[in-house]
Amino acid sequence: MASMATTDAPPPGGRPLLNRRLTEFGTTIFAEMSALANRTGSINLGQGFPDTDGPESVREAAVRALRDGRGNQYPPGSGVPELREAIADHQRRFHGIGLDPDTEVLVTTGATEAIATALLALVEPGDEVIALEPYYDSYAACIALAGGRRVPVTLRPRDGAYHLDLDELRDAVTPRTRLILLNTPHNPTGTVLTRGELTAIAELAIERDLLVITDEVYEHLVFEGDHIPLASLPGMRERTVTISSAGKTFSFTGWKIGWVTSTPELVTAVRSAKQFLTYVSGGPFQYAVAEALRLPDSYFRELRDDLRAKRDLLSAGLAEAGFTVYRPAGTYFVTTDIRPLGESDGFAFCRSLPERCQVVAIPNAVFYDHRAEGAPFVRFAFCKRTDVLDEAVARLKRLTP
Secondary structure (H helix, E strand, O other): OOOOOOOOOOOHHHOOOOOHHHOOOOOOHHHHHHHHHHHHOOEEOOOOOOOOOOOHHHHHHHHHHHHOOOOOOOOOOOOOHHHHHHHHHHHHHHHOOOOOOOOOEEEEOHHHHHHHHHHHHHOOOOOEEEEEEOOOHHHHHHHHHOOOEEEEEEOEEEOOEEEOOHHHHHHHOOOOEEEEEEEOOOOOOOOOOOHHHHHHHHHHHHHHOOEEEEEOOOOOOEOOOOOOOHHHOOOOHHHEEEEEEOHHHHOOHHHOOEEEEOOHHHHHHHHHHHOOOOOOOOHHHHHHHHHHOOOOHHHHHHHHHHHHHHHHHHHHHHHHOOOEEEOOOEOOEEEEEOHHHOOOOHHHHHHHHHHHHOEEOEEHHHHOOOHHHHOOEEEEEOOOOHHHHHHHHHHHHHHOO
16 A cells, blocks of 8 residues: 655645645634634633524524425525515615615625625735724635735724724825725624714725725624614715625524625626635525514514623623723624733633633634734623523633632
């Protein structure tokens, strides 16, 4: 039998196998920490997924679609008509934005694919893309795959929350800037940009002729203030690609049903990239999400109120355990400062936390270009059952004498 190749053998072709644009990105921190949670039997407050399923009626809608043979074969490339119509109705119902479901809505494999395809479609090599730092880790990788250059504008903690410096944002724009990648409500900080901030961003985009991609997946998880889609502001509809998904709103993150809404021209551009990636996916789930988007207002209100209570529970427990807590205005996540615990390295802290008290969190430094900026900050997810959060708080109190 021939022997296996040794690990130090040269790669085929004599050069590194991985595309150089991805060499700075290793395994995501979420995979590492989830594996650590499984290995140690820890409570996983790292990755943002609920530990209960969403509405039974929505799950049954997926089962019904499977049994009725709807979506078991390739759905239309833009998404099933029922879902595209439901997305358009949702945008009108909650945000006052009118859309043509046939030309201004595109269904994607979750928001992550929507972000990737929008960047691949709209960014040329060498274009600069401004993103609010700290940012969801796929942003950096997708900008790199598109050949763009990411330009971070950092949200900084002050007075118990994170804030955007609009002067810093303006100064970051250069003649090479193609677009701004905006996330509000913001992961990981929980910041919800105000109407005044969004108006200033809109004025800058119009003045400098910039496109904007907005990641709005936490649009229904706002506890303080209001979510205002940038596309609803004057002059922004024609230059904004709006992205959202069903995962965070309906607690079916594994279904990976997302969407893009914009003008026909921008949707066509994004679809041109998407058609060569997944093309289509999640057929039966698309029918179920169409029903989910038409749930009564009480569903969305109760979801928000439930998560607000869980935010308050975990925030209070973390403060009692000795963390400095930045209470989020939205999302699934609360950011903490570990320096009051005598710690300063978020990576070391998170890697030791499962052994110390059987809880998993995420070091915020992974969301920064300059990791020292985020070194002492750690993110916890509160989208879990109340009894799980109670137990996590009890375990975290072991950190202080």
